[in-house]
Amino acid sequence: xxxxxxxxxxxxxxxxxxxxxxxxxxxxxxxxxxxxxxxxxxxxxxxxxxxxxxxxxxxxxxxxxxxxxxxxxxxxxxxxxxxxxxxxxxxxxxxxxxxxxxxxxxxxxxxxxxxxxxxxxxxxxxxxxxxxxxxxxxxxxxxxxxxxxxxxxxxxxxxxxxxxxxxxxxxxxxxxxxxxxxxxxxxxxxxxxxxxxxxxxxxxxxxxxxxxxxxxxxxxxxxxxxxxxxxxxxxxxxxxxxxxxxxxxxxxxxxxxxxxxxxxxxxxxxxxxxxxxxxxxxxxxx
Ligand code: SF4
Ligand SMILES: [Fe+2]
Numbered sequence: 001x002x003x004x005x006x007x008x009x010x011x012x013x014x015x016x017x018x019x020x021x022x023x024x025x026x027x028x029x030x031x032x033x034x035x036x037x038x039x040x041x042x043x044x045x046x047x048x049x050x051x052x053x054x055x056x057x058x059x060x061x062x063x064x065x066x067x068x069x070x071x072x073x074x075x076x077x078x079x080x081x082x083x084x085x086x087x088x089x090x091x092x093x094x095x096x097x098x099x100x101x102x103x104x105x106x107x108x109x110x111x112x113x114x115x116x117x118x119x120x121x122x123x124x125x126x127x128x129x130x131x132x133x134x135x136x137x138x139x140x141x142x143x144x145x146x147x148x149x150x151x152x153x154x155x156x157x158x159x160x161x162x163x164x165x166x167x168x169x170x171x172x173x174x175x176x177x178x179x180x181x182x183x184x185x186x187x188x189x190x191x192x193x194x195x196x197x198x199x200x201x202x203x204x205x206x207x208x209x210x211x212x213x214x215x216x217x218x219x220x221x222x223x224x225x226x227x228x229x230x231x232x233x234x235x236x237x238x239x240x241x242x243x244x245x246x247x248x249x250x251x252x253x254x255x256x257x258x259x260x261x262x263x264x265x266x267x268x269x270x271x272x273x274x275x276x277x278x279x280x281x282x283x284x285x286x
Pocket of ligand 2: 145147148202220
């Protein structure tokens, strides 16, 4: 947990605080935008939660912070992850407990009658595994790309899942042992409601997962910028080829989806996603 002795002086007084161990992954900025803000290169509380919604958001950030840098003197601090996201009947969840090994990337969980799936990996904690057990365990672990593997193998040992990665991102011996290796550029149908689309660019083996033609899990291929108020790609963090990434982005125009669920940055919802995507592609080309 965060240490009071390391509390940053930039915090506003009150129950919540950020300590000096923050790595500025940005998670708390989008999860609790009314409470946390960047100040001199790290997060700080710029306004203490003013109501129960803001307090809940601040607690979500506390349980998602990859470095346990957020503290609270609130007595009722207890974890309520995984946290429902999107439309309740679709059973999509934010897992919380982001891992420092993937620079705090967000991971997601989908509860399905044909087998649950974990998308990228949260920190492994026995209490998280127990919570997932209560929701029916895990059948698949899908990795958007090699950067967000985190504690995948710990969950695999616990649940004996099928791990999925594109072979172009299976750059280490341990990743080449994953049960399902995607190849080439063709889409792969994992089940009736789950399709994986290779999107080389950020890394050569990046891919995205489409669920129910509604939710697109994008890893570091596609994200939303609150600052620019539009969908973006990370040109300064493109490890393979940005021109390829533009071509991969154009491929997504063929898909139907309403939600973009990225590894970094805030999830984004729009009923006019094609228009948003075209704007992003024009921005990438410019
Ligand atoms: S979530 Fe944690 S590490 Fe990330 S910016 Fe906030 S305090 Fe810093
Ligand atoms: Fe990445």
